[in-house]
Amino acid sequence: DQQVKQNSPSLSVQEGRISILNCDYTNSMFDYFLWYKKYPAEGPTFLISISSIKDKNEDGRFTVFLNKSAKHLSLHIVPSQPGDSAVYFCAASVAQGGSEKLVFGKGTKLTVNP
């Protein structure tokens, strides 16, 4: 059963516009959420994170919003640039048994067209 869901496998936007990537989760024990970006043939790279005690975190062009009651988070990229084209993974952390493993969604492939 997928605990972290990214229901849009792909998204295409025009350069300069906003990109909104969505993520839903089912496990109410998750207390930390992260977005990772992945280029082909490379490992995922950390982008931005948010704690469950916050509802928004901003870092430059990237903003993550968390709606705990809806178990939903989103990543906004404004303005979008062609270099943002990549697969974006939403991840959530579960603290259990001494480790904080990440549970990942399946990813959304973002294409930013020049």
Place this chain on the structure above:
Amino acid sequence: GAGVSQSPRYKVAKRGQDVALRCDPISGHVSLFWYQQALGQGPEFLTYFQNEAQLDKSGLPSDRFFAERPEGSVSTLKIQRTQQEDSAVYLCASSLDRTVNNSPLHFGNGTRLTVT
């Protein structure tokens, strides 16, 4: 090196062969994770080390999978008697701290394993 290094980048194994995948984490990083990423899926947790101690191996799919980090630095993921369903990219990640809240994971580029 500056980042997490994994070797080999690509590995082709015949069904039934044993394979060993290596991970060199960032120097000084306490935590080390192994993830498996099948085609079209997100990474799935396999196992976690804090220094040399394997604290969580709940994600290892079978007893054919074994991981070690004997000196708290380099880690090896070993898969015995490989099967076709083991074909995937194996990602190693390390972090400075034991909690992802304080220190995000840094991933290597992965080893793509193909079992024929």
